[in-house]
Amino acid sequence: MADKRVYEVLFIVDPNINDEDLARLSDSFQQTITEQGGTITKVENLGRRTLAYEINHRTEGIYVLFEIEGSGREIAELERRMRVSDAVMRFMTVRVDRERKRAEKLRERRTRKAGRRAGVRPVNVAETAEPSES
Amino acid sequence: MSTNFEDQTTDIEQEGTDIVRAVAPAGKTARRIRRRKQCRFCSEKIDLIDYKDVRLLQPFIPERGKIMPRRISGVCAPHQRMLATAIKRARIMALIPFVAD
Numbered sequence: 579m580a581d582k583r584v585y586e587v588l589f590i591v592d593p594n595i596n597d598e599d600l601a602r603l604s605d606s607f608q609q610t611i612t613e614q615g616g617t618i619t620k621v622e623n624l625g626r627r628t629l630a631y632e633i634n635h636r637t638e639g640i641y642v643l644f645e646i647e648g649s650g651r652e653i654a655e656l657e658r659r660m661r662v663s664d665a666v667m668r669f670m671t672v673r674v675d676r677e678r679k680r681a682e683k684l685r686e687r688r689t690r691k692a693g694r695r696a697g698v699r700p701v702n703v704a705e706t707a708e709p710s711e712s
Numbered sequence: 713m714s715t716n717f718e719d720q721t722t723d724i725e726q727e728g729t730d731i732v733r734a735v736a737p738a739g740k741t742a743r744r745i746r747r748r749k750q751c752r753f754c755s756e757k758i759d760l761i762d763y764k765d766v767r768l769l770q771p772f773i774p775e776r777g778k779i780m781p782r783r784i785s786g787v788c789a790p791h792q793r794m795l796a797t798a799i800k801r802a803r804i805m806a807l808i809p810f811v812a813d
């Protein structure tokens with residue numbers, strides 16, 4: 579598919595969950611994604627972490643990160659399931675393909691500039707000079 | 713694991729804005745000349761600011777949980793935009809506070 583999007587879904591699970599239930603929850607979410615035609619490219623359990631502020635009277639949470647490739651449909655379904663799950667305290671989806679593409683472009687432009695500065699191609703001084711002091 | 717909050721982070725050396733106190737020739741008026749500071753993200757060659765990288769964001773939320781204005785931090789406009797987005801995301805996910813307690 580030409581318009582494959584990449585998403586990062588970070589969610590916080592209630593710290594009182596046991597390991598088996600956490601694994602089961604994560605598996606079922608992953609299943610939801612694949613059922614909807616999405617692909618899971620990364621699953622990371624980032625572990626227990628103290629929350630910067632209380633959520634649902636909890637001071638810590640278990641952070642899990644999914645990286646998903648898909649159309650967006652699987653995200654809608656995943657989010658719907660997370661919303662109704664008692665174990666999920668919070669979640670956030672970020673579309674990352676655009677940001678990554680942009681970062682790649684910036685990186686390329688920088689290396690091109692660096693090459694020019696290194697004297698790969700003769701350029702006049704004004705062009706190679708660092709941003710001028712005010 | 714590439715996304716551990718505290719472990720693998722891009723450290724940026726802390727440095728304050730260079731404010732040089734200069735004394736005018738007459739010795740009467742002391743003026744402040746602010747030297748233009750390079751954007752930290754530019755000099756560190758950071759093209760993507762990951763909101764999960766708390767250690768990277770921390771220097772820009774000094775106290776009260778506010779985003780440090782770029783006139784103080786010296787961050788360039790494009791990077792300040794990325795930084796602001798990352799800070800807002802990190803707040804939503806309780807990685808950093810909305811306000812200081």
Ligand SMILES: [Zn+2]
Binds near residue numbers: 755787788790791
């Ligand atoms: Zn910059």
